[in-house]
Amino acid sequence: MQHIILIRHGRAEAGSWNMDDFDRPLTPExxxxxxRAAALLLQGSRSVATAKRVRxxxxxALRTTQTAEEIAAVLSxxxxxxxxxxxPELYQADQDHLLKLILSAETGVTMVVGHNPAIGQCAESLSGSPLAMHPGSVVVFSLDTADSESLVGKNHEPELVIHPH
Incomplete structure (x- = not known):
């Protein structure tokens, strides 16, 4: 069983004419x-709380790197x-790239920290229903990735969904 966690990066500074979208940092909030979301993930997901390592x-992009580093610090x-x-391909990735990452994941826990629209489309494809992926949203799935035919459109019930307040 593979535990896949899809995370949209945290809220980032607004873009401006002198700041490239790629370089936008997370806001303090x-x-x-x-x-906080990483702590809630540890409390709400047994697969994460009992893991020895998480990929x-x-x-x-700066905001996803900062998001991943903050999650890694909480896990540590x-x-x-x-x-x-x-x-690097995740910055402009489409849903198919995310699904390939999921299929190539080892048994255990894999987090993918990315951007909309791909992260939201992937979450919806796996769950079979609309899932809003706001900045900082987290969705956990337990999947049998050995059967790639059963991944998309099979209404996988998320183990846990965390949205920012």
């Missing part, structure tokens, strides 16, 4: 929420190794 794949304080993996 965005960082605070991600820390955290993120895009190389709980004695769980958060193994960060930068995937």
């Amino acid at each position: 965005g960082t605070e929420w991600i820390s 955290i794949i993120h895009s190389n 304080r709980a004695g769980i190794a958060g193994e960060l993996e930068n995937d």
Whole structure:
């Protein structure tokens, strides 16, 4: 069984004419929420709380990198190794790229920290129903990734959904 956690990066600074979208950092509130969401994830997901290591794949945009690093820090304080993996393709990825990451994931816990629309489309494809992925949203799925035909459109019930308040 594979535990897949889809996370949209935390709330980021608004873009401006002199700041590239790629370089937008998390706001202080965005960082605070991600820390809180990671703690809620530890409380609400047995698969995460009992893991020895968690693979955290993120895009190389600043806000997703900061989100992944904050989650890894919270996991570390709980004695769980958060193994960060930068995937430059996630910045402009489509849903198919995310599904390939899920299918290639090892048994255990894999987090994918990414951007809309792909992260939201992937969550909806797996659950079979609309799932709003606001900045800082987290969705946990337990999937049998050995059967790739059963991944999309099979109404996988999320184990846990966390939305920012």
